[in-house]
Each structure stands twice: as structure tokens, then as C-alpha cells.
Amino acid sequence: xxxxxxxxxxxxxxxxxxxxxxxxxxxxxxxxxxxxxxxxxxxxxxxxxxxxxxxxxxxxxxxxxxxxxxxxxxxxxxxxxxxxxxxxxxxxxxxxxxxxxxxxxxxxxxxxxxxxxxxxxxxxxxxxxxxxxxxxxxxxxxxxxxxxxxxxxxxxxxxxxxxxxxxxxxxxxxxxxxxxxxxxxxxxxxxxxxxxxxxxxxxxxxxxxxxxxxxxxxxxxxxxxxxxxxxxxxxxxxxxxxxxxxxxxxxxxxxxxxxxxxxxxxxxxxxxxxxxxxxxxxxxxxxxxxxxxxxxxxxxxxxxxxxxxxxxxxxxxxxxxxxxxxxxxxxxxxxxxxxxxxxxxxxxxxxxxxxxxxxxxxxxxxxxxxxxxxxxxxxxxxxxxxxxxxxxx
Amino acid sequence: xxxxxxxxxxxxxxxxxxxxxxxxxxxxxxxxxxxxxxxxxxxxxxxxxxxxxxxxxxxxxxxxxxxxxxxxxxxxxxxxxxxxxxxxxxxxxxxxxxxxxxxxxxxxxxxxxxxxxxxxxxxxxxxxxxxxxxxxxxxxxxxxxxxxxxxxxxxxxxxxxxxxxxxxxxxxxxxxxxxxxxxxxxxxxxxxxxxxxxxxxxxxxxxxxxxxxxxxxxxxxxxxxxxxxxxxxxxxxxxxxxxxxxxxxxxxxxxxxxxxxxxxxxxxxxxxxxxxxxxxxxxxxxxxxxxxxxxxxxxxxxxxxxxxxxxxxxxxxxxxxxxxxxxxxxxxxxxxxxxxxxxxxxxxxxxxxxxxxxxxxxxxxxxxxxxxxxxxxxxxxxxxxxxxxxxxx
Numbered sequence: 001x002x003x004x005x006x007x008x009x010x011x012x013x014x015x016x017x018x019x020x021x022x023x024x025x026x027x028x029x030x031x032x033x034x035x036x037x038x039x040x041x042x043x044x045x046x047x048x049x050x051x052x053x054x055x056x057x058x059x060x061x062x063x064x065x066x067x068x069x070x071x072x073x074x075x076x077x078x079x080x081x082x083x084x085x086x087x088x089x090x091x092x093x094x095x096x097x098x099x100x101x102x103x104x105x106x107x108x109x110x111x112x113x114x115x116x117x118x119x120x121x122x123x124x125x126x127x128x129x130x131x132x133x134x135x136x137x138x139x140x141x142x143x144x145x146x147x148x149x150x151x152x153x154x155x156x157x158x159x160x161x162x163x164x165x166x167x168x169x170x171x172x173x174x175x176x177x178x179x180x181x182x183x184x185x186x187x188x189x190x191x192x193x194x195x196x197x198x199x200x201x202x203x204x205x206x207x208x209x210x211x212x213x214x215x216x217x218x219x220x221x222x223x224x225x226x227x228x229x230x231x232x233x234x235x236x237x238x239x240x241x242x243x244x245x246x247x248x249x250x251x252x253x254x255x256x257x258x259x260x261x262x263x264x265x266x267x268x269x270x271x272x273x274x275x276x277x278x279x280x281x282x283x284x285x286x287x288x289x290x291x292x293x294x295x296x297x298x299x300x301x302x303x304x305x306x307x308x309x310x311x312x313x314x315x316x317x318x319x320x321x322x323x324x325x326x327x328x329x330x331x332x333x334x335x336x337x338x339x340x341x342x343x344x345x346x347x348x349x350x351x352x353x354x355x356x357x358x359x360x361x362x363x364x365x366x367x368x369x370x371x372x373x374x375x376x377x378x379x380x381x382x383x384x385x386x387x388x389x390x391x392x393x
Numbered sequence: 394x395x396x397x398x399x400x401x402x403x404x405x406x407x408x409x410x411x412x413x414x415x416x417x418x419x420x421x422x423x424x425x426x427x428x429x430x431x432x433x434x435x436x437x438x439x440x441x442x443x444x445x446x447x448x449x450x451x452x453x454x455x456x457x458x459x460x461x462x463x464x465x466x467x468x469x470x471x472x473x474x475x476x477x478x479x480x481x482x483x484x485x486x487x488x489x490x491x492x493x494x495x496x497x498x499x500x501x502x503x504x505x506x507x508x509x510x511x512x513x514x515x516x517x518x519x520x521x522x523x524x525x526x527x528x529x530x531x532x533x534x535x536x537x538x539x540x541x542x543x544x545x546x547x548x549x550x551x552x553x554x555x556x557x558x559x560x561x562x563x564x565x566x567x568x569x570x571x572x573x574x575x576x577x578x579x580x581x582x583x584x585x586x587x588x589x590x591x592x593x594x595x596x597x598x599x600x601x602x603x604x605x606x607x608x609x610x611x612x613x614x615x616x617x618x619x620x621x622x623x624x625x626x627x628x629x630x631x632x633x634x635x636x637x638x639x640x641x642x643x644x645x646x647x648x649x650x651x652x653x654x655x656x657x658x659x660x661x662x663x664x665x666x667x668x669x670x671x672x673x674x675x676x677x678x679x680x681x682x683x684x685x686x687x688x689x690x691x692x693x694x695x696x697x698x699x700x701x702x703x704x705x706x707x708x709x710x711x712x713x714x715x716x717x718x719x720x721x722x723x724x725x726x727x728x729x730x731x732x733x734x735x736x737x738x739x740x741x742x743x744x745x746x747x748x749x750x751x752x753x754x755x756x757x758x759x760x761x762x763x764x765x766x767x768x769x770x771x772x773x774x775x776x777x778x779x780x781x782x783x784x785x786x
Contacts, residue, residue, distance in 0.1 A: 003440045003660065005417070006653045008427045018646060021426040024398070029647055030423035033414040033596055034401045035725045047396045067598065068461035071642040072623045079621075099622070106620050197643055203426055205460065205598060205645030227499050227620050228472075229492070230465045247730070249464040250590055252598030253411060254422055255648055260399045267396065332428045337640070 011326070012353075014362055015334035016147050016307060017175070018197035018204050019350035021258075025202055028261035029254045036251045044260055045240060045251075051263035055177055055200070055271065056192060056210045058184035064240040065259055066207040066231070067251050070174045070195030073207025075103055076231040077170045077191045078141075080219045084108030087137040089130050089167070091115075091122040093153070094146035095337045096172055104141070107227065112137060118146075118340055119297045119309065122153040124161055131165040140167045145176035147198075148337045150307035150346065151298045152180065156187040163188055168215055174198060177208060178266055179278045179306035179350055184210055191215040196255075199278065199306055201351030202262035205255045262351075278305040281354040284389040285347065288363040291385035292370070292377040297344050306354065308347040309340075313375045318345055321369060329365040359386055404719070405746075407755050408727035409540050409700060410568070411590035411597050412743035414651075418595055421654035422647045429644045437653055438633060438644075444656035448570055448593070448664065449585060449603045451577035457633040458652055459600040459624070460644050463567045463588030466600025468496055469624040470563045470584045471534075473612045477501030480530040482523050482560070484508075484515040486546070487539035488730045489565055497534070500620065505530060511539075511733055512690045512702065515546040517554055524558040533560045538569035540591075541730045543700035543739065544691045545573065549580040556581055561608055567591060570601065571659055572671045572699035572743055577603055584608040589648075592671065592699055594744030595655040598648045655744075671698045674747040677782040678740065681756040684778035685763070685770045690737050699747065701740040702733070706768045711738055714762060722758040752779055 013020045034041050052063045066073045078100070082088055088109045090101050093116035104111040112134050114126045122142050131137060140162035144155045155171060162169045168190040176182045179199030184192055191211045197204035211219075211233070219226075219233055226232040230249065238246035266274060282305030289296070289310060297309035312318045318335065322345065325331045334346035347362060363382045370377050406413045427434050445456045459466045471493070475481055481502045483494050486509040497504040505527050507519045515535050524530060533555035537548045548564060555562045561583040569575045572592030577585055584604045590597035604612075604626075612619075612626055619625040623642065631639035659667060675698030682689070682703060690702035705711045711728065715738065718724045727739035740755060756775045763770050 003444060003653075003657045005421065005657060006424075006437045006440070006650060008424050008437075008650070009431075009433050010425050011427050011431065013426065013428060015428055018426050018428060018643065021647075026423040026425070026647070028398065030419040031399075031401050032403050032419070033406065033411050033590075034404050035406060035408055035411060036597065038402075038404065038719070038725065040402050044399045044401075047399070051396060068465060068623065069642045069645065072461060072465075075621065075623045103622050106618060106622055195643070197426075203645065203647040204429065204643040205648055225499060228468065229496050229499055230461065230468045249462045250411065250588070250597040252462065252596065252645070252648065254414075254419070254596040254651070255598055255645065257399060257401070258647070260396075264396045264398060326431070332431065 009330060012331045012358060012361060014348050014353060014358060015332045016346050016348050017195065017350060019201055019348055020353035021203055022201050022265065022352040024265060025258045025261045029203065029258040031257050033253050036253060037245060037247065041253065042245060048256065048260050048263065051267060052208050052210065055263060055266055056184045057182065057186065058210050060210045060212050062216055062237060063210040065256065066209050067249060068207060069204055070193065070207045072231065073193030073195065073209050074100065074172060076209060076233065077193055078103040078107045079228045079231055080226055080233045081139060081168065081170060081191060081215060082107040082109040083222055083224055085110065087112055087134055088139040088141055089114060089127065089134060089137045091127060091142035093120060093122050093151065094118050094143065095148035096143045096146060100141045119149045119151055121151055121302045122158060124154065124157050127158055128161050131161065131167065138167055139170060141170040143172040144182065145173060145180065145304050147175045147307060149297060149340065150304045150309040151302050152304045155189060159188045168218060175304065175307055178274055180275055180304060196259050199351045200262045200266065201353065202258045203255060205252060206259050278349060278354045281349045281356065281359050282308065284356065284359045284386040285349060287389050288382035288386035291381040292367060294377065306348060306350045308349065309344045310347060311344055313370065313377060316370065316373055316375045318342055321345065321373065324369045325365055331362065331365050402723060405724045405751060405754060407741050407746060407751060408725045409739050409741050410588065410743060412594055412741055413746035414596055415594050415658065415745040417658060418651045418654045422596065422651040424650050426646050429646060430638060430640065434646065435638060441649065441653050441656065444660060445601050445603065448656060448659055449577045450575065450579065451603050453603045453605050455609055455630060456603040458649065459602050460642060461600060462597055463586065463600045465624065466586030466588065466602050467493065467565060469602060469626065470586055471496040471500045472621045472624055473619055473626045474532060474561065474563060474584055474608060475500040475502040476615055476617055478503065480505055480527055481532040481534055482507060482520065482527060482530045484520060484535035486513060486515050486544065487511050487536065488541035489536045489539060493534045512542045512544055514544055514695045515551060517547065517550050520551055521554050524554065524560065531560055532563060534563040536565040537575065538566060538573065538697050540568045540700060542690060542733065543697045543702040544695050545569065545697045548582060552581045561611060568697065568700055571667055573668055573697060589652050592744045593655045593659065594746065595651045596648060598645060599652050671742060671747045674742045674749065674752050675701065677749065677752045677779040678742060680782050681775035681779035684774040685760060687770065699741060699743045701742065702737045703740060704737055706763065706770060709763065709766055709768045711735055714738065714766065717762045718758055724755060724758050
């Protein structure tokens with residue numbers, strides 16, 4: 001076998017992530033590699049910490065990217081905060097809540113499940129009930145923005161309930177960070193992780209993470225050793241801390257260049273402007289989708305602008321639909337996961353990809369393919385509907 | 394605070410890794426991101442598997458890059474292969490053997506330590522003795538190429554002893570892969586991990602890993618669940634397997650572009666040519682180093698060509714030496730670790746960086762700075778000595 005250089009096709013990425021990466025971020029990733037203990041690199045690490053604090057809206061000293069994909073950010077929270085035998089209330093309303101439960105079990109914890117249907121937000125009442133029943137639970141875990149359905153839960157309310165019951169919160173913000181309001185300190189979230197490849201428009205491979213002093217104290221007071229060496233935050237903090245750096249692992253240098261650039265761009269745009277842009281492009285997409293006669297999985301008040309779960313019209317094979325969009329239009333959208341496989345498609349409007357060009361292209365392509373598949377949709381109206389929604393600069 | 398784009402200084406990387414990354418690899422990393430379930434991406438994953446099989450000299454079906462730095466590759470081996478309560482013989486002759494012991498403990502295993510001094514190879518006799526004493530041990534772990542000292546151990550002999558005692562081997566080849574002979578199948582190594590940022594000249598962030606059927610069978614027969622969700626090879630195999638892909642995590646797309654390019658370059662050059670090139674550049678460096686009157690930590694027969702541990706001359710503050718090389722010459726070399734901190738410097742000749750230009754530049758810079766620091770060295774002879782060593786194309 002002999003292999004030559006890989007030249008990927010140029011796609012438009014409107015699935016659940018990775019999203020379209022901005023040329024500035026790609027360019028940053030190609031800059032010359034330097035050492036991971038180089039003073040110039042350490043200065044950049046400090047800037048990344050500051051930029052992530054801004055993105056998370058937090059003053060937490062422990063605000064860093066974990067050197068691995070978002071799944072490892074999730075695992076970092078659980079293996080550090082959960083001790084064997086400990087009860088953890090976990091709210092499940094989608095695939096990523098279910099993954100949290102797996103993480104709790106593997107960390108030796110005892111999951112107490114609060115369940116809501118896929119596509120509906122986590123119920124604060126059910127959480128309250130669970131905490132009244134399990135008064136010895138000290139941790140509550142939930143997903144702020146469920147990537148599998150595009151539903152957002154009320155993180156502020158859920159965190160308030162958890163704190164009232166003297167519980168720490170572990171919160172998944174993989175799909176929310178940078179794309180819709182997330183205020184770690186104001187909402188009182190304790191341990192929060194995210195991913196680089198969604199609304200930050202960076203390449204996958206890094207998991208931004210932030211923890212406040214309450215969470216860090218719990219880690220410092222552990223009776224047992226953290227089961228993961230790679231994810232042990234006692235060691236990771238020595239590497240990312242502000243004092244003398246202790247070598248832990250070799251950071252993914254060039255991917256961090258990309259994250260730095262993505263975060264600098266977020267700061268240039270302004271976080272609130274970015275949230276508003278995601279919201280406006282979502283409204284444009286929604287107008288077009290509804291004009292076609294398609295419907296959303298999630299009720300309006302709980303919809304994430306950056307991830308749109310749309311019900312597959314009757315008689316349409318969604319795998320065929322997605323394949324045609326990919327092959328004929330170089331357009332990637334996402335499939336349903338778990339119980340929703342085959343029943344929904346997921347259209348991402350994330351980061352750099354949340355722009356009018358993508359919205360119009362997606363609507364055009366979707367209409368053309370669905371019409372060709374003889375789906376029961378209205379044609380010739382979607383683009384106009386979308387364009388009528390005011391789009392900010 | 395306001396941050397602008399990060400433009401790293403252009404360094405020459407001659408430390409223990411990351412090594413200089415080839416422009417082709419950097420360019421590959423800047424190619425447009427595509428989805429991690431895109432058929433084009435999956436085809437590239439298959440090519441990476443084939444290319445890694447070549448680099449490792451193995452036919453193992455399970456030959457993949459773990460989506461995280463080499464430390465996570467180490468952890469992947471231990472959390473998958475070690476079950477709680479299981480005895481593991483671990484050979485320690487440097488920092489990374491000691492890290493293996495930590496991993497065994499955190500996986501619930503019972504480490505049986507075979508110790509050798511830093512800078513000397515693992516003793517086959519000591520391993521044999523340990524296995525005779527601990528007949529219930531079923532795993533032997535050792536480091537093929539100790540990055541902390543530049544010593545290589547006789548992996549083939551150690552693996553033979555392990556197999557004779559019906560033990561699986563876990564072998565660290567982070568610094569050897571691509572740089573010096575490593576023959577996974579011929580030597581009978583069972584579970585082997587490496588890193589992308591050493592002799593493959595790729596950016597850090599990926600851990601090539603290969604396991605044969607004996608190792609995979611042990612994982613499949615586990616009585617307990619793998620404690621890590623992210624590193625559970627039962628799940629990772631579903632993602633990287635040759636059948637239908639099951640979504641596990643989002644792979645670091647662009648870093649994998651880089652690895653693909655680095656491996657394609659290794660194949661173009663030829664593995665044996667790469668080994669010879671590392672060896673020749675090492676001989677050139679050695680001639681210059683010895684002409685200056687400096688000496689190596691490791692005895693000649695056990696030296697790794699790609700990592701040269703050189704004893705710091707009397708009266709020289711090695712931190713000052715390294716800082717001056719970095720600041721005045723943009724040249725990064727490595728410090729000693731652990732007990733060797735302050736006593737050695739480590740000069741890497743890895744991958745793309747193993748070239749005559751780097752060797753000459755390093756010798757020039759080292760001589761100039763040491764002379765200026767009034768170190769007891771011979772001057773004016775090193776470059777000539779190095780040039781007299783024949784250098785292959």
C-alpha cells in the first residue's frame with residue numbers, strides 16, 4: 001500500500017459539530033510548533049485561560065482546556081469530583097446525560113437518575129424531589145445544551161436547587177459555550193466542561209473546563225486517589241497553574257494555537273454579539289423550515305439556536321436525505337441519536353458557521369432534495385421567509 | 394484584557410519532544426475540517442491504520458491513534474489490560490517507568506517493581522527473577538526508549554522472557570517509533586503505545602497504539618468494566634473498527650490530518666532509511682560532543698540515537714545554559730528530569746529534526762554558550778569532527 005497526502009473535500013459543516021472552522025483558526029494551527037514548556041507558549045497558555053474565563057463568564061482560577069476531546073472533559077469532572085460509593089443525582093434527557101451516568105458508574109459512584117423525555121428540558125421539580133429523597137447526595141449533574149436533541153435546560157434554576165440542597169453541580173456546556181447565554185459565576189455553576197469544535201469554531205480535540213473553589217476544595221479533600229493519571233486535576237493544575245510549571249503531559253501545541261485564535265475572535269466579536277448572531281440565524285433558518293411545512297422536535301421556548309432538531313417528514317428516509325446533501329451539496333447535517341435515530345435530522349448553526357450564507361444554502365439544498373424525494377413540503381417559499389427575518393451585521 | 398493572534402517564535406526544537414514539525418505536516422493541519430463520520434474522513438482513518446501498522450511493523454488489526462497525548466496512550470493500555478488486584482511487573486529505569494507504576498496503582502493493580510538505575514537499560518536477569526518470584530503475574534510493563542535518559546532496553550529479549558512466563562507485555566515506545574528499530578510482531582510485543590510528537594515529527598496530541606489478539610482477548614475477557622469511558626478500547630474499537638462506525642467521541646480531525654501526512658512521509662522515506670538517518674545524525678552529533686570533551690550519560694551500546702543525554706560540565710548551571718540557547722539562538726534543548734535534574738541536558742534528534750543543519754547549529758550554539766560560560770571544553774574542533782562523519786542522503 002502506498003498513501004499520498006490527504007486532501008479533504010471542502011464541506012459545509014452544519015451538523016452537531018465539528019462546525020465550519022474559520023480560516024484564521026486553520027491558519028493559526030499551521031504556525032510553527034514550539035515547546036510546551038517554552039516561555040512564549042506558557043504566556044499563550046495564560047492568555048487562553050483569560051479568554052476562556054471571558055467565554056465562560058467566570059473568574060475561576062481553574063479555567064483551562066483539557067488536552068483531549070470534550071468526552072474527556074466530561075470524564076475529568078466525574079473522576080475528580082466523585083468518590084467511590086458517593087451518590088450523584090444525574091438528570092437524563094438525552095444521549096449526553098446518559099453518558100454522564102456511565103461516567104458516574106465507572107468512577108465508582110451511585111447514580112440517582114432524574115429522567116425526562118428526549119427533546120424536553122430537565123424538570124426542576126423532578127430534581128427537587130430527587131434531592132429531597134436522597135438527602136445524602138452531594139453532586140448534581142446535568143446537560144445545559146443537549147446536543148442530541150437541541151434542547152436547553154434552565155441551568156440557573158437547576159444549579160440554584162442543587163446549591164439549596166448543598167450539592168455541587170457538574171454541567172455539560174459542550175454545545176452552549178459561545179453560542180447561547182452561559183454565565184458560570186452568575187448562575188452558580190461549580191464544575192463546567194465544554195468542547196472546542198462547536199460554537200467556538202475550532203477543530204475538535206480540546207475540552208475547555210472551569211471549576212470554582214468549592215469544586216477544587218472537594219478534589220483537594222478526596223480520601224481516595226483520582227483513578228485517572230492523565231485527568232487528575234491535582235496534576236493538571238500543576239501544569240496549567242500560575243506558579244512554577246510541573247511537567248505533566250505534552251500539550252497539543254498547534255491545536256491550542258487554534259483555540260487561542262478562536263477565543264480571540266470571540267472576544268473581538270463580543271460574547272453577547274455572538275449569542276445574538278446565533279439567535280438571529282436560527283430565526284432565519286426557522287422561518288424557512290416552517291415555511292416548508294417542517295416542524296421542530298423541541299418546543300420553542302426551550303430550543304437551542306445553535307442546534308436545530310427537525311422532524312423528518314413522513315415517508316422520507318433520513319439516511320438517504322443526508323447522503324444526498326453530503327454527496328450532491330457537500331453539506332453535512334446530523335442524524336438523530338439513540339431513540340431519535342431516523343426520526344430527526346440535526347442542523348447546526350455553530351460559531352463561524354452561524355451565518356446567512358450557510359442558512360440560505362442549507363434551505364436551498366434541503367428543499368431541492370426533499371422535493372426530489374417527493375416529501376410533503378411546500379416549495380418556493382423557504383428562502384423568502386428566511387430573508388424576511390432581519391439579520392444583524 | 395484584549396488579546397491578538399498568537400505568533401510563536403520560530404524555534405529549533407532539539408529537546409525531548411515536540412520535535413521540529415515538517416512544513417508538509419503543518420500545511421496538512423490547516424486543511425478544511427470535515428466531519429468525523431464523513432466517508433472521506435473514515436477512508437483517511439483506514440489509511441492511518443495501515444500507515445501505523447507499517448510504522449509499528451505489525452499486522453495487528455487494533456492499530457490506531459488514541460485521541461489524546463501519549464500519556465493517555467499509556468493510561469489506555471493499563472486501564473484496559475489491568476484488572477483490580479492483578480499483579481503487574483513493572484520495570485523502572487527512569488521517569489516513564491515510574492509513571493507506569495502510578496498507572497498500575499490507579500487501575501487497581503499491584504505493581505511488582507524491577508528497578509534499574511536511571512541511564513542503564515532494564516536488566517533481563519532482574520525481570521526473570523521477578524517473574525520466578527511472582528508466578529501469578531500475567532503482565533510485564535517496560536519502556537523501550539526512556540525519554541528521561543535516552544537509554545534503550547532490549548525489548549525483544551524482555552518480551553521473550555515475559556512470554557516464557559505467560560505474561561503479556563505493555564511497552565512504551567513513545568521515543569522509539571520511527572526513530573530506531575522497533576518491530577512489534579517480530580519481537581512479540583503485545584500492547585504498545587507511542588506519541589505523535591517525537592520521531593514522527595507531528596504535533597503533540599495523539600497516541601499511536603497497537604495491540605495483538607492476545608491483548609485484545611484479555612480485554613474482552615475482563616470481569617470488571619474498564620474504569621475510563623473515554624479510553625475504553627471496547628468502545629474505541631467500535632469507532633475505529635472496520636465494520637459500521639459507532640459514534641464514541643469526536644476525533645481531533647486536523648491533528649489526524651497532520652499524523653496522516655507525517656506517516657505518509659515516513660513511508661515515502663522508508664522506515665529503515667529513517668532509522669539509519671537518525672543513527673547517522675547521532676554519530677555526527679556524538680563526534681562533535683566528544684570533540685568538545687563532553688560525555689554521554691548512557692553507555693554507548695544502549696544509547697538512543699534520537700535522544701542524547703549529555704552530562705553537564707562541572708561549574709555550569711544548566712538552566713542558564715538552556716535559557717541562553719533558547720533566548721540567543723531560538724534553540725530548545727531539554728533539561729534532566731527527576732534525579733537527573735541539573736545534571737544532564739537532553740538533545741533530541743527526532744524525525745524531521747534529525748538533520749545535519751540542526752546538528753551543526755546545535756554544536757555551534759552549544760560551543761559558543763559554554764565557552765562564554767567558561768566551561769571546561771575544547772573549542773574550535775566540534776564542527777569539524779561532526780562533518781567528518783559521513784552523512785547519508
